[in-house]
Amino acid sequence: MNLFSDIRGAVVQALSAMTQDGQLPEGLDMTAVSVEPPRDPAHGDMATNAAMVLAKPAKLQPRAIAEALAARLSADPRIALAEVAGPGFLNLRLSPSVWQGVIRAALTEGADFGRSTLGQGQKVNVEFVSANPTGPMHVGHTRGAVFGDALAALLDFAGYAVTREYYINDGGAQVDVLARSAYERYREANGLDPEIREGLYPGDYLIPVGEALKEKYGDTLLNQPESVWLNDVRDFATERMMAMIREDLALLNVRMDVYSSEKALYGTGKIEGAIETLRGMGMIYEGVLEPPKGKTPEDWEPREQTLFRSTAHGDDVDRPVKKSDGSWTYFAPDIAYHHDKVLRGFDMLIDVLGADHGGYVKRMKAAVAALSNGKVPLDIKLIQLVKLFKNGEPFKMSKRAGTFVTLRDVVEQAGADVTRFVMLTRKNDMALDFDFDKVLEQSKDNPVFYVQYAHARVRSVLRKAVEMGIAVGDADLASADLSGLTHPAELELARKIAEWPRLVEIAARNNEPHRVAFYLYELASDLHGLWNRGNEDTSLRFLQEDNPATSQSKIALARAAGVVISAGLGILGVTPAEEMR
RNA sequence: GGCCCCGUAGCUCAGGGGAUAGAGCGACCGCCUCCUAAGCGGUAGGUCGCAGGUUCGAAUCCUGCCGGGGUCGCCA
Incomplete structure (x- = not known):
């Protein structure tokens, strides 16, 4: 149930009726007609801009349309009052039974309240994390992992068929470096001094890989040329790194549906196929690039190379797909990979990348536009730093010795729930401050705690109600008499609950899971506010001594809020707390 | 220098065509003999970086500047 789309439906229907009666001209475009919560609650429960949007095409005064619309809508039993205001807004006051209906819907639909059909079952691929398999995941990856996972959950809730996917960059030069680094640790495991030369990965995490290599190969790889061991050691090490990354992701409760390998694209003809497909469209050619505008690199020299005509789809320059030694650039297999995603039938692609990959956005969009004939949109979400x-002081990581703050460090200190929530309380393209002390603070100043506490309070009310012998099953509450819920503070909470389905659709449309976090904070705030009103005015307490019927209606309201908090936290991947300890 | 992102209250940030621009923190003023204080109520605080433009209406869209960050052929 989505109250806002219901009322919008009523508005559009009334407008259609006005058209039939000749009050409005035929063929008006209604898409711009919106029904929204007004900024100022004094303006009512909902407001529509219909009259202002239609005034010009209808060649009528906005207020005249609004008056006529108000007259029609007043006949709707859900609408208690419709009044024209300002430049032509139509403010609607809804009857109390509407809010009672919302509470019932939340209790009846439970975890599915707010679920949308917006996506209409379209297939969406969310590619995220995709960290190189050369070491443990660090903080930057953590935010991308949390964001991608929450976005995927949000889109699922909004009616899309979502696939969570990880692209393993196991085909480039960096995994050779990994292999050489692991080989040195293998020598170390055999009692030799490792030579961790400049450019190799120095981290301790490769020591157990070296030992495992010794276990598998004994000393047979010692004193052998690289050509003998490189492939085996590379495969072995990347497999170990991926196992480690999967464990890291599991710590954060992130689960992928599909792992795709870059290396697996080689030798299948998929890269050549994708490039030839583009060549057939005239999108691939041999040519010489202009030097970058402005500052020309020292070592720049004109060179003919194989180029992708990304400028045809809005990029600034065409991009090379082959290196000078004839091997593919990173871009080529990535084109093939995205081609593969298109061929697998996805209606929409989303890539979650670090902000340092911003320069990559236009060319990848260009490639997907070309390979899908513009039919499959690609949205790229860039994740800032x-x-x-720690305690307000920048937390320094020592780059020396290859140690940096890892995902594991963060989760072990802050916990998965806190890490996830905090990382989702900022827009993806804003830098995020993460203070280990502040995020663990148990006070209302900490949004994580604040929202968790709201849910715990609801659970506490339910537990106490049971002790009082009140039936508090969701079915019991849904069938309770809710007509006593008329106090402004109670209606405000109901109003906020009614916004949940609308919020889900807005967040999903924009691929912005942070909106869920902010909404939950507001909802928690309304619940806490109502709770606190009980200090002054005992008639607002959820539990009323010696009045089970009234208690039940108030508990229904609290429980409805709890249902939404639980569902929202579910999208964010955060466990709703039963109690605070 | 080209491209991308950011610039909103003292601070951290929401809002991304609608009405008088919001929240938290901080500041200031009140409030626990008691029934829900890991607190609560209230007040002050803004040229939405600057300047143009589009629109009935711009913090929001467009253009140009200013400031901060990222990135810039054969790394991924």
């Missing part, structure tokens, strides 16, 4: 703090 996470700056770590």
